[in-house]
Amino acid sequence: MTPIAPFVDAAFLANPYPAYQALREAGPIHWSTEFFGGAWLLTRHADVEQVLRDPRLSAQRTGGWVTDREQEKGDLAGFQQLFARAMLFLDAPDHTRIRRVLNAGFKPEAIQALLPHIEQVVTELLDAVNDQPSFDFMQAVARPLPVRVIAKMMGIDDAANADFVTWSDDLAVFIGAPLATHAQARRAQASLLAMGRYFETLVAQRRQSPGDDLVSRLLQAEDAGDIHSHAELLAQCAMLLFAGHETTRNLLGNGLYALLSNPDQWQRLQQEPALLPGAVRELLRFDSPVQYTGRRVAADMELHGQQLRRGDLVVPLIGAANRDPARHAEPDRLDVAGRDGGSVSFGSGPHVCIGAMLTRVEAEVTFRLLLQRFPGLRLADVPVQWVANPAYRGLEVLPVSAGEGPVVY
Template identity: 55%
Template sequence: MINEEFLNDPYPAYHALRAQGALHWSPEFCGGAWLLTGHADVASVLRDPRFSVRRAGGWANSSGPGALAELREFKRIFSRSLLFVDAPQHTRLRQVMNAGFKPAALQELGPQIQIIVDRLLDQVLAKAADCGASGQFAEFAQFDFMRDFARPLPALVIASMLGIAAEDRSEFVAWSDDIAAFIGSPTPTLEIARAAQVSLIAMNEYFRQLLPQRRAALGDDLMSQLIRAEATGGIITTKELLAQCCTLLFAGHETTRNLLGNGMLALLQHPEQWQALQSTPSLLPSALKELLRFDSPVQYTGRRLKVDVEMHGQLMKKGDLVIPLIGAANRDPAKFTDPDQLDIARNQGAHLSFGYGPHVCIGATLTYLEAEIAMRSVMQRLPQLRLAGDIQSWGGNAVYRSLNQLPLKFARPSAAEQATAATPATPAEAQYA
């Protein structure tokens, strides 16, 4: 199932699976797993406590003989993450982290996100102006949306949210890519697993070394809030604190980057939708929901059965791996009319791109906020934006659907327009540039 054709466009495979039935056993997928394609089934599994998220050990085991012993530290760190623990541990950790994602906290983060977005777009426009000044003038300027905008933006936002150095963003992205490569491989090799372990340990160590100075000078950022919880009656342990920081850095980067890339590609491939959004920016909130449904940044997730469960006349046994195919559920015709059509005004219920139930993505509202600010600013500042070619380069990750590159072009601004658009950074703003 996982081949180049699938990675470029998984949706025909999902339709074929759905046509053959609601539940499938695949002996090859992740070493043996049940696959679910329907929206109702996927939503049901994601909220059912019989389906456990505790699967870090299974991943380590899947990397080959002897992997569990070699990847012990990887398993230890990930097994403390909010992503991979069940209640009551999950409930406790989520309550601690919720403070950083309340509407008031995110509202305060909005201006910082706008600063970061503006600086990235300033750089894109400055390069276009430099080319014109050097005689390389053309009506349209070209840039790589992924490299110049979608990849750096979420890393910078998470750095701001955690109160850590923005200049370390290249390391954040590299670490996240290694971890994503492991999670996104149905059958990871030991080499992929080793690289993921090295990066996860490096990320964990980065935060561990920050702890003494952060404990001495607490602020309003999320890491400071976790440190306060650690000091208040042991609500969260130091090792759990470090694991949550790693989770935020990794998960926050992957989802937002891919929403921006996949969403921009979908809009520009459907010019009438892009034009409708430009003419009616108030459609942006519904457009983002539709973009998430249409091409989900996370294509599937996993659960381990705590007990035997019967579904659709088949017995799934305790310990079996179950794969809710989120990308397939979001294109289920039983839930969505014409599911393969992009409709930014669609209002037919919830997509499942952020999960569902107790483990729904804690950063969903933050991702929406980032994407809304980013898309609105791109529409305003890059006129006549369009694809620079018909060929896109998709990454080789089955879980995190992402573009390697997305070449775009836009109408080159005049010198007067460029001078008006760009605003110099103040010292306080410069840390986000």
């Protein structure tokens, strides 16, 4: 076993990439006791991409996650029953069946139709801080934007958004902990069940008055037999709400922080705004919102001379893979002009993120309007605050200044 810095260490949370580099250089696979008592960590791009596509590795991993300790099995049974039905934690054929239902809502033409709404929301959020010399970008833009967009797609009233953010945060803390505490699991359960109750009401409304939204699409699929139960329907609603908010929020925050920390790259985008689509892909690679994921070994296998047994947990370190010099030249350098090699920030294989295009479009619109409205934007002279979550890397607070001179925040 190769010793590594704790994944919850403050220095690691602020900058995990030196630790990833040390792991990568020490070898391609490592056993760590930090994840549920033991897991295989993978550090290299080729290996991470391979295991995300390998059918011998299962995404069905919530059983040990939620009820790892015997005394918690009854206490968290309701959580497990709903959590495990989410598409994110299913293998084929169930994953394929549910993904097929949702695909139409995330096709390019559907995202293109949503573009005016995204631009309108970003404009409103920037209008609210237009006259402020400094503001917290996370609170002003990165947190409210994605939840308003996914709410629109699901036909949800904006009035519930404050609850959505709290529920999503509780789930992120639980999912992102290498070994969640019972208290974290209980909070996540309470939030997931609250989501379920909210969607119970919304689903009943949609049964009476269907619309052109994702919840109505799931209801139609349930009637057609493509969604197998009411609980399965509710689980997809909760997953969409959580996933649609968490990743985009952190891409916006991490991306802006990276750009303002590299002012030459910010200036280049001002001069060449056509680079924005490639720049967003580079920002995803440079500081991925999702730093790792998990798989369970479904059949004994060997990898890099190590015997992986059925039931073992495998943790592909996405953040490490994205900085692999075997895949990217000068991987620690931000280059908004783009790179030839893609990242694994949205996963790979059957479980590649269904909302990847939506997330990229939200980021492109946000950065485009920021560049136009605040060309002199810079980091405020106060520390940023990183979320204490090694899986979902993001900023709690990102103070920025819209003008010149000393910043008072």
